[in-house]
Amino acid sequence: MRVERLTVREIELPLKTEFVTASGAVGRRRLLLVDLEDEDGTPGWAECVAGAVPGYTAETVDSAWDTITSRLAPEAVGLRVDDPAGVAAALGDLAPAEPMARAAVEMACWDLAARTENLPLAGLLGGTRTNVPVGIALGLAGTPEDTAEVAAAAVDRGYRRIKLKIQPGADLDVVRAVRLRIGAGVALTVDGNGVYARTDIDHLAALDAYRLQMIEQPLPADDIGGHAALQRRLNTPLCLDESIATLADLEEMVGLQAGRVLNLKPGRVGGFTTALTMVEMAVAGGIDLWVGGMLETGVGRAHNVAFASLESVGLPGDLSPSDRYWDRDIVEPPWTMDSGVLPVPHHEPGIGVEVNEELVRSLTTRKQEIRFAP
Ligand SMILES: [Mg+2]
Known part of the structure; x- marks a missing residue:
């Protein structure tokens, strides 16, 4: 064909x-x-x-x-x-x-x-999970208390992990407020999207107090060495996202021990072929995996759900259901979350x-x- x-x-x-x-x-x-x-x-x-x-x-x-x-x-x-x-x-x-x-x-x-x-995409990729756990990413907005309210509502909806976008001046306060509001038992992470600098390492180390599941990409994408230095200071696992565009980047991350988690987006690294190789490398390097989101429609969501069905991609992904972002998604049926998971469409061919x-x-x-x- x-x-x-x-x-x-x-x-x-x-x-x-x-x-x-x-x-x-x-x-x-x-x-x-x-x-x-x-x-x-x-x-x-x-x-x-x-x-x-x-x-x-x-x-x-x-x-x-x-x-x-x-x-x-x-x-x-x-x-x-x-x-x-x-x-x-x-x-x-x-x-x-x-x-x-x-x-x-x-x-x-x-x-x-x-x-x-006539195979489901998940099956063609080697995925076996029948459903995938869903986390939510909360944007920067309002006061720490506002964000804490939104986070608590997300926990009530069933989300398995809360991720907070942070930046200098909007980090420790919001993490503290959210942690207090949702309690110690809920998985909580933060994502800096690369806006911190090596001079912020002491400040970032203060995040250790909040028992985060991970701290994602605090330093710029091209500073894998800086992440290694930060990881040595932290008990909390670091997660790289923007830094890992190629197989060579991932090799460097593993070699320098620049983090313990990888946010792997097939759509950001050239597609599934490269992403599957990255999964093998990450597993061999002792790095945990999950799938991030890029404000996808239901089409991109379908690809990410199929990828998240791989056994090795175990942490909750940014796989929010259709109604999180869109009044009307472009796919039928829309993606719906039940008890904090999305079903993997193993009985439909392709993206499902x-x-x-x-x-x-x-x-x-x-x-x-x-x-x-x-
Ligand atoms: Mg990210």
Whole structure:
């Protein structure tokens, strides 16, 4: 089976509430969807995790649009999808520095490959869990007491882990307030999105008092050595996210003991082929794993749920149900959480949810289609 058609489109949909992190605020989510079709008309869907503005990494919706339309799509059409690793290698040569753009195409190929084999994507990836535990990420907003209220409500809803976005000036107070409000028994983590500096190491060490499950990416992405120094000071495990873009980054993390946890987003590291290799490396290096979120629609959520079904990806992921961010998700059925878990759709082929194409059409702001021309 080969890719006969590739369509990339940009959609825009409003978030229920603005999401604020140390990298900025998002009120309307612009994102790219990639859908493919083989000779028989079997589809494959994925979304690109890049945001509208640089900050999280250098890639953006606009840069990914250019990468996909000008470099990846013309080569992707015609590729054989029954060999996703081959697809990943071909795309890696074309856009080595654009893992988010690459991942959108690569992961759509995985969905298509799973559907042609009538397998669930989770099964094709090797995942066996029937449901995955869900954590929630809370943006920076209001007073520490406001955040504590929101956190308590999330615990009541069943979320298995609370993650707080922090930044200098909005960290110890909010962690203290939330810990007091939700009690010692609830898993609590923080994420700095790289805005702290090595000079903040003493300050960050004070977080040890709150028995956090982990501290995620406090220092800049390119400072893996700084994280190693910080980890030596901390009892709390450090988790790297933005720092780990390539296999070499992960090798460095393991070698320097720069953290004990990895937030692995297949959509950020070039797709499932690389992510699966990273899982093997992390397990061998004694690093725990979970899947982060990038304000995905139900399409990206489906890919992340499939990946989180791997036995080694054990910690609760940022896999909030559809109604956390969207009034109406673009997939049917929407993702719903029951007792703090999402079900893994093991009985449906591919990503396991249907894309509402009419809704997607109505949200589309631009679109380009590339067909295979032998
Ligand atoms: Mg993060």
